[in-house]
Amino acid sequence: MGSLHRVTNFSAEQGLFSAPVEIRVAASLNQLPILRGLAETLVLLSDFTLDEVADVRLAVDEVCSTLIAIAAPDSALTCEFVVGDTELLVRVDGVAATEGMPDQRSFGWHVLRTLSDEVTADQAGFDAAVSGYPTTVRFRRVRGKA
Amino acid sequence: MHGEDTTEDHKPDQETRADTVTEPENPAEDTVDDTETEEPVSGYDDVSVLFERLAATTPGSVEHAVARDALINRCIPLADHIARKFSGRGEPFDDLSQVARVGLVHAVDRFDLSRGSNFLSFAVPTIMGEVQRYFRDNTWAMRVPRRVKETHLRIGAAVDQLSQRLGRSPTAKEIAAELEVDPDEVTQAVIAGNAYQPTSIDAASVGRDSDASLLDTLGEEESQFDRVEEYIAVRPLLAGLPERERRILTMRFFESMTQTQIAAQLGISQMHVSRILAKTLARLRELSERD
Numbered sequence: 001m002g003s004l005h006r007v008t009n010f011s012a013e014q015g016l017f018s019a020p021v022e023i024r025v026a027a028s029l030n031q032l033p034i035l036r037g038l039a040e041t042l043v044l045l046s047d048f049t050l051d052e053v054a055d056v057r058l059a060v061d062e063v064c065s066t067l068i069a070i071a072a073p074d075s076a077l078t079c080e081f082v083v084g085d086t087e088l089l090v091r092v093d094g095v096a097a098t099e100g101m102p103d104q105r106s107f108g109w110h111v112l113r114t115l116s117d118e119v120t121a122d123q124a125g126f127d128a129a130v131s132g133y134p135t136t137v138r139f140r141r142v143r144g145k146a
Numbered sequence: 147m148h149g150e151d152t153t154e155d156h157k158p159d160q161e162t163r164a165d166t167v168t169e170p171e172n173p174a175e176d177t178v179d180d181t182e183t184e185e186p187v188s189g190y191d192d193v194s195v196l197f198e199r200l201a202a203t204t205p206g207s208v209e210h211a212v213a214r215d216a217l218i219n220r221c222i223p224l225a226d227h228i229a230r231k232f233s234g235r236g237e238p239f240d241d242l243s244q245v246a247r248v249g250l251v252h253a254v255d256r257f258d259l260s261r262g263s264n265f266l267s268f269a270v271p272t273i274m275g276e277v278q279r280y281f282r283d284n285t286w287a288m289r290v291p292r293r294v295k296e297t298h299l300r301i302g303a304a305v306d307q308l309s310q311r312l313g314r315s316p317t318a319k320e321i322a323a324e325l326e327v328d329p330d331e332v333t334q335a336v337i338a339g340n341a342y343q344p345t346s347i348d349a350a351s352v353g354r355d356s357d358a359s360l361l362d363t364l365g366e367e368e369s370q371f372d373r374v375e376e377y378i379a380v381r382p383l384l385a386g387l388p389e390r391e392r393r394i395l396t397m398r399f400f401e402s403m404t405q406t407q408i409a410a411q412l413g414i415s416q417m418h419v420s421r422i423l424a425k426t427l428a429r430l431r432e433l434s435e436r437d
Contacts, residue, residue, distance in 0.1 A: 037337065044318045044333045050305060051315040051404045053336070054420040058427060065431055107383070107434070111427060114399045 024078045027071035027094055035064050035079055039090070046083040048143060056088060056141055059115040063137045066102045067094035072132035087117070087142045095132035096123065102137065117142045190266055196220060197259045217254050218247075221269065225250040228273045232281070242277060249276030297335040300325055302415050315406040315416060339417045383433050391426045398423060 023038055025031040039060040043053045060079070067077060075095035082089040101121050102109065112119045116139035124134040196217045203210035228249075229242035253269035304324045308316035318336060322329040384392050394412070397403045398419075405423070409416040 040337055041333065044336060045329075047317045047319055049315040049317050050321075050336070050416055051406050053318075054405050054416070054423075057420075058424055061424065062427065062431075065428075069431075108427075108431065111399055114402065 021081045021083075022078060024076055027068050027075045027077040029065070029068055031077070032061060032064055032068075035077075036060050038079070039081065042081055042083065043088060046088070048088070048141075052141060052143070055115045056090070059112055059139055059141070060090065060092075062108055062112050062115070063090070063092045063139065066108055067092055067096075067135060067137060070094075070096045070098070070100070070102065070135070072097040072130070075130060075132060085143075087140055089138070089140055091136060091138045093134065093136050095127075095130045096135045097132055099123070099126070099133050101135065112139060116140060190221070190224070193217070193220060193265050194259075197257065197265060201259050214254065218251060221250055221254070222247060224266070224269065225273055228270065228277060231274075232277050242280070245277050245280040246273050249273035252276065297325070297327060297331055298339050301332060301335055301339070302417065305416060309406050309410070309416070315404070336417075339421075383430050386433070387426065387429075391422060394419060394422050395426050395430075 021038070021042055023035065025034055036057050040053060040057045043056045048056070064077060064079070071077070072095045075097075078093040080089075080091045080093075082091075101123050104121065109119075119137065119139040121135070121137045123136075126132070127134050196213065200210065200213040200217055203213050225246035226243050229239060229246040232242050233239045250269065250273055253265075253272040256272070257265050257268050301321055304321050305316060308320055308324055312320070316324070318332045319329050322332045325332070384395065387395070394408055397408045397411070398405065403411075405416050405419045409419045412419070
């Protein structure tokens with residue numbers, strides 16, 4: 001009974017989310033609600049403030065939309081969330097159809113910089129296995145600043 | 147309320163209109179009473195004949211279906227008239243008309259000729275009830291359990307109080323402690339809050355009390371953003387937004403205000419700010435992709 005109780009207690013007790021949470025979906029706009037829903041749930045349960053939760057949700061939306069917009073056909077999007085004591089780390093991996101990173105002078109990128117404490121993008125060379133350019137956007141949101 | 151318990155399964159698909167409607171700030175209960183008093187309907191004398199014809203047919207028969215269709219078609223102007231009463235509240239007339247016609251179908255199916263009452267005096271409140279239900283329920287983009295809705299409403303007040311007390315927005319756990327409910331319930335309600343239909347950014351936000359103060363704050367600070375490269379790039383897009391959306395976007399992304407601070411300044415809830423931002427950013431992405 002004791003162990004069952006532990007399993008079903010979803011409250012954000014320390015350490016519960018220290019292991020990364022990962023989700024993989026088709027790189028399609030209709031998957032966005034799933035991604036932001038997961039992000040929101042996870043961050044709410046991890047004792048971030050409502051402002052932080054709302055910002056993370058917007059940031060996940062922005063990153064994923066950006067990667068979906070440049071995604072190779074039939075490629076996938078993987079989101080990884082690591083909740084730490086002091087910050088949240090989000091990594092989104094996609095596959096770009098053509099070489100080229102998300103435009104870091106765009107308004108969308110400005111939005112991301114505002115919503116996060118740090119945001120970076122990386123792209124690898126053409127990968128025949130995924131028929132595109134593996135592209136990763138990472139952002140960090142520090143706890144307790146808003 | 148008319149038909150409250152029996153029309154549950156006839157609600158139109160609400161998700162499809164999430165992008166086109168405005169959240170009604172006043173549920174449709176205040177200004178609709180005049181429908182019955184100003185004789186919106188005349189010349190429906192033939193309806194009772196149609197009902198007699200319907201009553202003479204066997205339910206399930208072709209004749210019954212034909213008579214029923216004739217009745218419903220005959221009364222469509224009545225449904226549309228009632229729908230028009232509710233237009234101007236931010237809901238597209240076509241949607242209201244659709245809902246009103248659903249109400250009409252209910253009225254036709256439920257009217258009992260043998261009771262000797264007038265069909266119109268039965269149909270008008272039935273159709274109005276259907277439209278009112280639509281307003282009451284459709285501010286949520288999807289069905290949410292009542293308890294979650296109620297928690298969501300209580301959360302609004304708790305968030306305001308806690309934000310003042312803490313000087314920042316609260317966590318779900320803090321809200322749960324304040325309301326003495328389970329944190330999971332707060333989590334659910336906050337997430338459900340995002341299903342609350344966002345104010346359309348297509349619709350002009352007029353006639354709201356908060357707009358006066360909003361308009362007062364518009365324009366004065368905009369010149370300082372000219373040095374922000376991104377602002378210049380996005381300005382044509384921002385220019386196409388309604389003032390309220392542009393103002394909120396500007397406050398968050400060019401003045402670095404938190405959502406709670408924006409909410410406090412504009413006198414709306416943080417969750418409302420959050421919804422408007424999400425919607426507006428999605429819209430901007432859509433617009434910039436079109437270029």
